[in-house]
Amino acid sequence: MSALSIRLVLVVAAALVDADGRVLMAQRPEGKTLAGLWEFPGGKVELGERPEDTLIRELAEELGITVREPCLAPLTFASHAYPDFHLLMPLYICRRWEGIPQSREGQSLRWQRPGALRELPMPPADLPLIPFLIDLLGP
Numbered sequence: 639m640s641a642l643s644i645r646l647v648l649v650v651a652a653a654l655v656d657a658d659g660r661v662l663m664a665q666r667p668e669g670k671t672l673a674g675l676w677e678f679p680g681g682k683v684e685l686g687e688r689p690e691d692t693l694i695r696e697l698a699e700e701l702g703i704t705v706r707e708p709c710l711a712p713l714t715f716a717s718h719a720y721p722d723f724h725l726l727m728p729l730y731i732c733r734r735w736e737g738i739p740q741s742r743e744g745q746s747l748r749w750q751r752p753g754a755l756r757e758l759p760m761p762p763a764d765l766p767l768i769p770f771l772i773d774l775l776g777p
């Protein structure tokens with residue numbers, strides 16, 4: 639594929655961290671691409687949308703929680719070549735929100751220590767993010 643034909647997709651995601659330093663992971667439901675894999679909640683930035691607004695919107699839609707922008711801290715990003723597009727995905731840390739995260743879109747949810755994230759099958763783009771979470775939160 640030539641550089642000119644690369645489709646760059648901007649997805650914004652959050653690592654929600656609980657009081658025990660566990661991270662909320664969501665399993666992509668059947669019927670979606672990468673079904674069954676565990677990922678960070680978030681989604682594609684829509685045209686004309688600010689990434690932070692995307693994330694706040696997605697967290698409300700997917701989990702039913704309210705997050706305020708000052709509670710989103712940039713941690714790192716994923717840059718990964720999928721066969722049909724190139725994913726660029728900033729990952730924010732969030733330790734404070736209103737409400738209790740619940741599955742609103744049929745996804746399974748689980749809280750996982752960073753050191754145990756490798757036990758879950760994750761999209762390939764996400765694997766390089768794990769050491770940053772271990773550095774921040776411990777294993």
Ligand SMILES: Nc1nc2c([nH]c(=O)n2[C@@H]2O[C@H](COP(=O)(O)OP(=O)(O)OP(=O)(O)O)[C@@H](O)[C@H]2O)c(=O)[nH]1
Nearest residue numbers: 649651670671672677678679680681682725761763764
């Ligand atoms: N939210 C999220 N998406 C991720 C992660 N890792 C990763 O590769 N992705 C990819 O980023 C894209 C996010 O799209 P999305 O969640 O907003 O939209 P979608 O389900 O409609 O995706 P689809 O159009 O591929 O089915 C997907 O292609 C997904 O596979 C992650 O940790 N969190």
